[in-house]
Amino acid sequence: MALFSAFALGLILFGVLAGPLIWRVPINEIDFAAKLQGPSWAHPLGTDDLGQDLLSRLIYGGRISIAVGFAAMVVAIFFGVLVGAVAGMSSGRVDAALMWVTDLFLSLPQLPLLLLVIYLFREPVKGVLGVEGGAFVLIVAVIGGTRWMSAARLVRAQFLSLREKEFVEAARALGASRIRQVTQHILPNALGPVIVVATIDVAAAIIAESTLSFLGLGFPSDVPTWGSVLRDAKDYLDIAPHWALFPGSLIFITVLAINFIGDGLRDALDPRRVL
Amino acid sequence: MQVHRVSRQYVIRKLLIMIPSLLGISIVLFALLAMAPGDPFDELATNPAVPPEVRAALRAKFGLDDPIWMRYWHWLFALMQGDWGFSFVSRMDVSTLIMQRLPVTLVVIGASQILAIVIAIPVGVLAATRPYSLFDQIANTFAFIGFSLPTFFTGLVLILVFSIQLDWLPFVYRADITATGWAFYWEHIKQSIMPVTVLGLFQGAALVRFVRSSVLDVIRLDYVTTARSKGIGERKVITRHVVRTALIPVVTLVALQMPIVFSGAIVTEQIFRVPGIGSLLITSMLSNDTPVVMGVTFVSACLVVVFNLIADILYGWLDPRIAFR
Numbered sequence: 001m002a003l004f005s006a007f008a009l010g011l012i013l014f015g016v017l018a019g020p021l022i023w024r025v026p027i028n029e030i031d032f033a034a035k036l037q038g039p040s041w042a043h044p045l046g047t048d049d050l051g052q053d054l055l056s057r058l059i060y061g062g063r064i065s066i067a068v069g070f071a072a073m074v075v076a077i078f079f080g081v082l083v084g085a086v087a088g089m090s091s092g093r094v095d096a097a098l099m100w101v102t103d104l105f106l107s108l109p110q111l112p113l114l115l116l117v118i119y120l121f122r123e124p125v126k127g128v129l130g131v132e133g134g135a136f137v138l139i140v141a142v143i144g145g146t147r148w149m150s151a152a153r154l155v156r157a158q159f160l161s162l163r164e165k166e167f168v169e170a171a172r173a174l175g176a177s178r179i180r181q182v183t184q185h186i187l188p189n190a191l192g193p194v195i196v197v198a199t200i201d202v203a204a205a206i207i208a209e210s211t212l213s214f215l216g217l218g219f220p221s222d223v224p225t226w227g228s229v230l231r232d233a234k235d236y237l238d239i240a241p242h243w244a245l246f247p248g249s250l251i252f253i254t255v256l257a258i259n260f261i262g263d264g265l266r267d268a269l270d271p272r273r274v275l
Numbered sequence: 276m277q278v279h280r281v282s283r284q285y286v287i288r289k290l291l292i293m294i295p296s297l298l299g300i301s302i303v304l305f306a307l308l309a310m311a312p313g314d315p316f317d318e319l320a321t322n323p324a325v326p327p328e329v330r331a332a333l334r335a336k337f338g339l340d341d342p343i344w345m346r347y348w349h350w351l352f353a354l355m356q357g358d359w360g361f362s363f364v365s366r367m368d369v370s371t372l373i374m375q376r377l378p379v380t381l382v383v384i385g386a387s388q389i390l391a392i393v394i395a396i397p398v399g400v401l402a403a404t405r406p407y408s409l410f411d412q413i414a415n416t417f418a419f420i421g422f423s424l425p426t427f428f429t430g431l432v433l434i435l436v437f438s439i440q441l442d443w444l445p446f447v448y449r450a451d452i453t454a455t456g457w458a459f460y461w462e463h464i465k466q467s468i469m470p471v472t473v474l475g476l477f478q479g480a481a482l483v484r485f486v487r488s489s490v491l492d493v494i495r496l497d498y499v500t501t502a503r504s505k506g507i508g509e510r511k512v513i514t515r516h517v518v519r520t521a522l523i524p525v526v527t528l529v530a531l532q533m534p535i536v537f538s539g540a541i542v543t544e545q546i547f548r549v550p551g552i553g554s555l556l557i558t559s560m561l562s563n564d565t566p567v568v569m570g571v572t573f574v575s576a577c578l579v580v581v582f583n584l585i586a587d588i589l590y591g592w593l594d595p596r597i598a599f600r
Contacts, residue, residue, distance in 0.1 A: 001416075104299040107583055109575045111538030112556060113303075116572050119560045120307055207425050211542055214427045215557055227427075234431055234546070238439045245435075248428035256423035263419070 002264020005257035012254055016066060019059035057224040058247055064225045065206055066254070068140055072205035075144025077198050080151025085182060087152070088159025099156070106149045114208065117142045118217050135219045143208045151197050158190035192269035199262035203255045210251050226251045289587045293580055300576045301354070305347050308569060354573070360566030364559065369570040373552060377574070380551030383470055384540050388529060390475030391482055396525075399486025400518055406491060414483060421480025426539045430473045430546040437469065444469055470547045474539050478532065485528050490521040523593045530586030533579050 087098040118138060126134040162168060163186055171185050212218030213227030220228070226247040233244035353359075359369035402411040437444045445466050493499065494517050502516045503509070541553035548554065552571050559567035 109534040109537045
């Protein structure tokens with residue numbers, strides 16, 4: 001299942017990356033004569049209400065959606081590993097305070113918080129970085145900033161057990177500095193479960209981005225992502241169902257494939273787990 | 276499993292733990308609001324009819340020049356007194372507005388959680404009693420599909436099938452149903468079916484896997500073997516001995532998943548136009564109604580904290596080992 005998923009994901013990635021080289025229809029070519037058409041040879045996935053070609057819009061949107069997914073995962077894992085490592089190495093007050101903050105973030109409702117931050121900071125960031133870049137940076141930062149907690153707890157738990165192991169003790173006895181102990185000895189051994197969490201975070205971040213765009217608070221409509229195409233399509237469900245079904249299925253297949261890969265990685269990286 | 280009385284001390288301790296998390300949430304929210312650019316008096320600054328002295332006096336009056344901790348203190352105090360501000364768009368108090376919308380959201384969330392539990396427990400238990408069987412694999416695959424399907428997409432597909440193709444169910448939730456008696460309730464149930472299904476299936480899918488692993492953890496314990504060796508039927512061992520213990524962590528998970536359920540509720544309310552606090556949040560964001568946005572975010576955060584408390588107390592009530600630790 002994981003191999004098949006990896007193949008499916010590879011196909012989607014290839015399509016999204018190489019697509020613009022093969023399918024050269026611009027994303028914003030308006031053609032009212034061909035609006036709301038179903039799939040045809042001229043437009044393999046049909047057109048939207050302005051007659052724009054859906055295939056090229058979805059290829060472009062896929063690039064953004066998947067890029068957001070990976071970038072947000074990197075942000076989340078970076079903060080998670082940082083917080084978890086600091087908490088795991090320093091027992092006592094620092095550890096307790098960091099874990100309190102982690103628990104606090106875990107108990108915050110994620111989507112309302114995401115929406116609130118984007119609502120409050122959308123305009124100024126747009127002013128600094130432009131419409132598309134601003135939305136990208138803000139969304140990645142916010143999704144990453146609200147998803148680091150599970151990685152942090154995991155890394156902390158790993159550190160707590162690993163730092164007492166003999167090989168770390170040996171390194172310590174040889175006079176390795178704290179930083180060297182962490183980067184050379186503990187962290188590489190703690191990475192397995194972190195990779196699994198990272199994989200699943202990519203899927204969650206893609207869903208989060210699509211949700212934001214779908215609700216009208218992510219990328220604006222003139223920047224097609226899978227979520228924003230779906231939002232524009234939802235008012236035409238009765239006359240042009242293909243418009244909503246294609247982006248929705250793409251999100252679904254991508255997320256499902258990533259989740260299956262994560263599950264396969266969990267089996268592969270954690271041989272002690274029987275279930 | 277005997278139900279015992281939870282010690283009062285335990286409940287009080289949990290209540291006290293709740294206070295710092297509520298304070299923490301209020302600090303996070305206030306910090307966001309304070310860091311966000313934009314000044315409520317911007318408009319006055321550009322208005323030539325308002326002299327600068329008047330503007331300065333107004334700023335002083337509303338405490339905008341106070342140090343940040345004092346502003347936080349005033350804000351928190353007003354919040355606790357129920358003064359949540361005034362909605363610019365709806366022309367009413369934020370607290371009244373939220374109280375009008377909250378019951379609908381709670382009903383939808385509650386119904387979908389019940390649906391999720393009703394699906395997840397039998398499927399999860401059956402899958403765990405026959406691990407790696409065909410049923411287990413099918414259940415596992417469907418669970419994966421269930422939580423990989425984003426709620427907004429399931430919602431649209433359901434509308435497409437049941438409202439547009441089959442024309443069985445209405446796809447817009449109406450609060451002004453004119454029918455009376457049984458017809459009134461029937462209309463309400465009919466329009467709630469799709470939002471509740473979307474949310475319930477999503478939650479149920481995540482729960483199935485959890486129930487399965489929780490049952491698998493318990494089924495190998497010695498007391499289960501003892502029960503079997505006493506000659507109790509397999510069916511009775513599962514329902515009376517295994518499930519009862521295995522469900523304790525599941526109860527906690529249901530309560531701890533509340534943040535995710537809220538996220539799902541916002542999306543479903545928006546799709547089906549359910550007049551709950553989720554759609555209130557989105558509409559007030561799109562119309563720049565900041566007091567309502569802050570109010571709804573704080574209410575949802577509070578609800579999550581309250582559900583965590585309920586989870587803790589239920590856990591202590593169901594599992595005597597916890598309360599006296």
